[in-house]
Amino acid sequence: xxxxxxxxxxAVVTLPSGExxxxxxxxxxxxxxxxxxxxGWYRSFSRDRVKLELQDPLSAHRELLDRLTxxxxxNLFAYLESLK
Numbered sequence: 001x002x003x004x005x006x007x008x009x010x011a012v013v014t015l016p017s018g019e020x021x022x023x024x025x026x027x028x029x030x031x032x033x034x035x036x037x038x039x040g041w042y043r044s045f046s047r048d049r050v051k052l053e054l055q056d057p058l059s060a061h062r063e064l065l066d067r068l069t070x071x072x073x074x075n076l077f078a079y080l081e082s083l084k
Contacts, residue, residue, distance in 0.1 A: 007057050011035040013043075014051040025054065 008024040011033060015021070026042060027034035033052055034044035056062070068076075 010055040012053040013045055
């Protein structure tokens with residue numbers, strides 16, 4: 001629940017030619033961005049040569065985790081357990 005693994009960050013890479021590639025983020029660091037394109041191919045690019053947009057469906061979730069205390073998480077799970 002705290003770290004769902006079935007939601008992926010989507011990378012949208014725009015090449016200098018204007019071609020746009022979109023797919024699940026496979027790797028990211030200060031120099032390289034990589035994704036799996038629609039056909040499943042692993043594609044990597046120098047970050048300084050492409051325009052990059054990251055779409056994270058869990059961004060609000062991740063921000064909330066930074067604000068919750070351990071007691072808050074405990075209370076949340078206790079509440080959810082009481083719903084059985």
